[in-house]
Amino acid sequence: EVHLVESGGGLVKPGGSLRLSCAASGFPFSSFSMNWIRQAPGKGLEWVSSIGRDNTYISHADSFKGRFTISRDDAKNSLYLQMDSLRAEDTAVYYCVRDYRGTFDNWGQGTLVAVSS
């Protein structure tokens, strides 16, 4: 069974940084593209970043370019999101999501990031 468990969320001040982690199990992690998708309180789903298997590509939504960096460690079956220069509007639940050719077939439970002074 596929398991995706996010960690690293919490309260951070505007301008601060946070690193999210996602521990994957139950599938060959290195064979799949992975994503971060977020959801602000009471709002819809917003794709943040993607990383291909074997780091074949890395892509960030325009809103996050220069501030967020996605990475992976296949030896540790782990996905990461480094978030810098955080703003109040980055407050959201961040989901670690597996994808197969652009279809998001498995989601973690999410980790809450709150940006506030």
Added chain:
Amino acid sequence: DIQMTQSPSSLSVSVGDRVTITCQASQDISNYLNWYQQKPGKAPKLLIYDASNLQTGVPARFSGSGSGTDFTLTISSLQPEDIAVYYCQQYDSLPPFIFGPGTRLELK
């Protein structure tokens, strides 16, 4: 970039109703369209992929149709556990990936 719209934004429904949600893309996306269900406090769940294929384990009362720019998600007979927000999502093999704004189902 491709834009996705959904209608209605919310719908008041009763158990047993036939429910139809539409999703429209701003340009032709062939059948590169998925549907997700999100219940309160939970992560989204894949319901339908490639516009009309039911994900394993999803009840047969859910179905999807459409291609090009216009797509439909249908629940043939609504059950109480179907109360949720439904999102469409367009995809290609590479990002960016775009979600629709969602359709919220509420019980009358």
